[in-house]
Amino acid sequence: MSALAGTGALVRLALRRERAVAPWWILLNxxxxxxxxSYIERQMxxxxxxxxxxxxxxxxxxxxxxxxxxVEPRLDVLATxxxxxxxxxxxxxxxxxxxxxxxxxxxxAGRAELLRAAGTGRRASLTAALLVAAGISVAGxxxxxxxxxxxxxxxxxxxxxxxxxxxxxxxxxxxxxxAVQLSRSARTATMIGLSVLGVAxxxxxxxxxxxxxxxxxxxxxGWSHLVRPYQDERWWLLGLPAAVxxxxxxxxxxxxxxxxxxxxxxxxxxxxxxxxGERGPVSVAWRxxxxxxxxxxxxxxxxxxxxxxxxxxxxxLAAAPAASQDLLRSMGWSTGDILDVLLRYMTxxxxxxxxxxxVLMVQRLRSEETSGRAEIVLATPTTRLRWAGGHLxxxxxxxxxxxxxxxxxxxxLHGLLVGDLATDPPRVLAGVLGHVPAVWCVGAVCxxxxxxxxxxSVALSWTVWIxxxxxxxxMGPLYGMWAGTPLEPFHYIPNTFAGGPVxxxxxxxxxxxxxxxxxxxxxxxxxxxxx
Amino acid sequence: xxxxxxxxxxxxxxxxxxxxxGLDLTVRTGEAHGFLGPNGAGKSTTIRVLLGLxxxxxxxxxxxxxxxxxxxTSLHRxxxxxxxxxxxxxxxxGGEVIDLLGGxxxxxxxxxxxxxLDRFQLDPRKRxxxxxxxxxxxxxxxxxLSGDAELLILDEPTSGLDPLMEEVFRETLRxxxxxxxxTVLLSSHILSEVEALCDRVTIVRDGRTxxxxxxxxxxxxxxxxxxxxxxxxxxxxxxxxxVHDVVVDGGRVTFDADPSALDAALRCLAEAGVRxxxxxxxxxxxxxxxxxxxxxxxxxxxxxxxxxxxx
Numbered sequence: 001m002s003a004l005a006g007t008g009a010l011v012r013l014a015l016r017r018e019r020a021v022a023p024w025w026i027l028l029n030x031x032x033x034x035x036x037x038s039y040i041e042r043q044m045x046x047x048x049x050x051x052x053x054x055x056x057x058x059x060x061x062x063x064x065x066x067x068x069x070x071v072e073p074r075l076d077v078l079a080t081x082x083x084x085x086x087x088x089x090x091x092x093x094x095x096x097x098x099x100x101x102x103x104x105x106x107x108x109a110g111r112a113e114l115l116r117a118a119g120t121g122r123r124a125s126l127t128a129a130l131l132v133a134a135g136i137s138v139a140g141x142x143x144x145x146x147x148x149x150x151x152x153x154x155x156x157x158x159x160x161x162x163x164x165x166x167x168x169x170x171x172x173x174x175x176x177x178x179a180v181q182l183s184r185s186a187r188t189a190t191m192i193g194l195s196v197l198g199v200a201x202x203x204x205x206x207x208x209x210x211x212x213x214x215x216x217x218x219x220x221x222g223w224s225h226l227v228r229p230y231q232d233e234r235w236w237l238l239g240l241p242a243a244v245x246x247x248x249x250x251x252x253x254x255x256x257x258x259x260x261x262x263x264x265x266x267x268x269x270x271x272x273x274x275x276x277g278e279r280g281p282v283s284v285a286w287r288x289x290x291x292x293x294x295x296x297x298x299x300x301x302x303x304x305x306x307x308x309x310x311x312x313x314x315x316x317l318a319a320a321p322a323a324s325q326d327l328l329r330s331m332g333w334s335t336g337d338i339l340d341v342l343l344r345y346m347t348x349x350x351x352x353x354x355x356x357x358x359v360l361m362v363q364r365l366r367s368e369e370t371s372g373r374a375e376i377v378l379a380t381p382t383t384r385l386r387w388a389g390g391h392l393x394x395x396x397x398x399x400x401x402x403x404x405x406x407x408x409x410x411x412x413l414h415g416l417l418v419g420d421l422a423t424d425p426p427r428v429l430a431g432v433l434g435h436v437p438a439v440w441c442v443g444a445v446c447x448x449x450x451x452x453x454x455x456x457s458v459a460l461s462w463t464v465w466i467x468x469x470x471x472x473x474x475m476g477p478l479y480g481m482w483a484g485t486p487l488e489p490f491h492y493i494p495n496t497f498a499g500g501p502v503x504x505x506x507x508x509x510x511x512x513x514x515x516x517x518x519x520x521x522x523x524x525x526x527x528x529x530x531x
Numbered sequence: 532x533x534x535x536x537x538x539x540x541x542x543x544x545x546x547x548x549x550x551x552x553g554l555d556l557t558v559r560t561g562e563a564h565g566f567l568g569p570n571g572a573g574k575s576t577t578i579r580v581l582l583g584l585x586x587x588x589x590x591x592x593x594x595x596x597x598x599x600x601x602x603x604t605s606l607h608r609x610x611x612x613x614x615x616x617x618x619x620x621x622x623x624x625g626g627e628v629i630d631l632l633g634g635x636x637x638x639x640x641x642x643x644x645x646x647x648l649d650r651f652q653l654d655p656r657k658r659x660x661x662x663x664x665x666x667x668x669x670x671x672x673x674x675x676l677s678g679d680a681e682l683l684i685l686d687e688p689t690s691g692l693d694p695l696m697e698e699v700f701r702e703t704l705r706x707x708x709x710x711x712x713x714t715v716l717l718s719s720h721i722l723s724e725v726e727a728l729c730d731r732v733t734i735v736r737d738g739r740t741x742x743x744x745x746x747x748x749x750x751x752x753x754x755x756x757x758x759x760x761x762x763x764x765x766x767x768x769x770x771x772x773x774v775h776d777v778v779v780d781g782g783r784v785t786f787d788a789d790p791s792a793l794d795a796a797l798r799c800l801a802e803a804g805v806r807x808x809x810x811x812x813x814x815x816x817x818x819x820x821x822x823x824x825x826x827x828x829x830x831x832x833x834x835x836x837x838x839x840x841x842x
Binding site: 185272284 | 579582583584585586603604605607608610611612614616617618619620621622623624626627629630631632634635636637654655656657658660661671674684
């Protein structure tokens with residue numbers, strides 16, 4: 001078994017490195033499960049409310065597709081149904097990342113070579129990665145099971161639910177194991193793995209939305225849904241993903257035995273040999289970061305479409321009996337036209353999510369600096385101000401563009417599905433774009449942190465974004481934390497959906513604040529040591 | 532003749548670590564100057580100060596006659612820089628990186644670029660994430676050399692290059708120097724590389740200049756280390772002028788000899804009967820261990836030794 005030599009040591013090494021990742025994953029399973037149990041207990045205390053909710057869901061294609069299949073008006077079913085749609089995908093995602101991290105990424109970094117030369121076998125690193133990924137999947141599932149049991153729900157259903165989470169991880173650990181043999185870089189391997197996950201999700205979603213259940217039955221994510229915990233617990237169905245995972249592992253080993261270390265079966269594509277005409281700092285920043293912006297635009301468009309789909313529930317809820325009206329009121333939708341309140345709420349969701357983009361762009365500035373890439377740019381006649389300015393112009397225009405994408409997609413789809421196609425798109429777009437100054441302001445705080453406290457800037461900028469999102473008007477009310485936090489910029493933006501005159505002062509104040517913060521950050525950057 | 536680089540008494544501390552502790556460096560216009568020292572001696576810190584990336588705590592630095600901190604931008608129009616550890620944007624191809632840097636520098640010579648790519652055998656269509664360290668180094672070298680800078684600042688430019696490519700680099704740099712209007716600051720911890728290219732050298736250690744001058748002037752740098760297996764004892768070898776550090780261990784003798792003393796030393800060995808002979812120039816690590824040990828503390832010499840071994 002010399003091909004497996006050193007597997008034990010590699011497993012220990014991988015577990016040592018997973019200490020920073022796996023706990024979050026377990027926390028996610030526990031937190032998500034607990035959050036939905038308490039959410040359903042709080043919002044749907046009586047059987048009558050649960051029944052109403054279930055009846056509404058059964059008529060709404062979007063929510064049925066999102067949750068995955070039919071639901072029964074019981075706490076255990078509702079809680080696992082709501083969290084499962086998310087946790088199955090999360091388990092698959094975690095497994096893909098874990099396997100790639102401990103195999104192809106190690107080869108890319110040259111560390112695999114070091115270990116292979118130190119006497120570990122050819123199959124040791126893949127075996128260790130698979131064991132660790134499978135183990136983390138089981139730990140994730142088990143933590144969900146224990147959470148359910150500890151909350152006083154049935155143990156059998158809890159076990160089925162945990163198993164459904166774990167097998168989703170197994171299948172995608174197998175997918176990633178094959179992907180890392182095919183690709184020449186960790187990046188490509190991750191892309192292959194996540195693309196398969198995306199296709200599996202879309203097949204499952206479409207299957208539930210169109211009632212073409214064969215699509216769902218072909219999707220690995222669908223298999224976990226079909227286990228149906230707390231309904232009829234089809235244990236035998238767990239065998240299918242387990243068998244597929246095993247088959248994928250066999251394939252991965254067969255491919256592994258046929259390739260060189262560092263090589264892949266799919267050749268890396270060659271790029272352009274030259275890039276004439278990239279001169280100014282803005283065009284350089286665009287070349288360096290356009291990939292991030294394009295991915296964000298795609299993600300925002302999908303989010304906006306999903307949110308527009310979720311909006312279809314509004315009309316049905318408004319027409320629903322009094323019990324549901326209580327549900328609405330508890331969510332803070334108590335005043336005004338329900339559609340307008342909904343639009344305002346969804347616009348805030350876009351603004352909070354998109355505010356992360358300038359935060360990440362400022363963090364990229366820091367990573368350019370620490371990696372030494374800024375050094376070779378700044379050794380050219382580019383000044384620090386122009387270098388940072390190029391990034392910030394892209395960050396500013398990029399966040400405005402992302403808000404515009406959200407506004408257009410959501411406006412048009414909302415008009416088509418729920419509202420009025422003639423009047424909704426322009427007012428939704430205007431409402432979303434109104435949040436540009438607040439989004440910029442969040443980014444500007446990060447610029448100041450980057451200029452003044454470069455070492456702490458990444459941690460500070462995450463804190464800034466999480467605080468604005470967590471204390472904002474979207475998340476705050478969920479746990480009773482919204483008290484008009486003065487430091488949160490979004491609540492100063494006037495609600496244009498309510499109608500009435502719009503006050504220009506908040507916009508001007510936020511623009512001025514943004515300008516002051518960015519200026520301060522850039523002045524500090526000009527005076528400090530770099531690198 | 533004016534000096535391209537003139538640095539005196541430069542100090543820079545990072546927290547409690549003193550990276551530069553009164554460093555002096557003078558590079559004359561039109562010369563190739565070797566900047567030698569073990570890792571951690573302060574070479575890269577000095578270069579970063581000269582590029583205006585770091586601000587010196589004390590001392591004086593002049594680059595092409597101007598202050599590198601306040602006049603960074605206009606100075607950068609006149610220089611090209613190759614860092615010691617080149618990191619590139621993983622998603623960009625080598626060709627894109629070369630053009631991007633060239634564009635920021637105000638354009639590059641397309642013919643020269645193509646010629647250099649051919650010479651260094653670099654495929655410009657590959658993404659930077661697939662390049663080895665040596666290939667990333669080549670990207671930075673091609674970008675720096677296809678411009679028309681009057682000053683080249685090269686920080687350990689051959690680290691990661693194989694010996695063949697090292698020779699290509701030396702040949703290319705010699706051609707550049709033959710034009711006569713280029714000044715080169717070449718930082719390195721490899722003595723032979725500096726010997727092959729530079730007229731004058733500055734040797735630094737622990738943030739301070741230990742020695743500076745022409746290679747010919749630093750006689751002890753051009754000593755030859757000899758190790759010989761002899762039939763009998765080498766009578767009178769240790770007494771010869773220009774022969775240093777003689778150690779006799781049974782039939783094996785090791786010593787260093789100045790060029791002027793080689794003839795007499797070899798004659799002395801031949802008389803004793805030579806069975807084996809190895810001669811080579813001393814490595815920088817040996818120089819630091821042997822020559823500078825006397826003027827520094829034993830602890831510091833040990834640190835230089837481990838720094839050399841760690842490479």
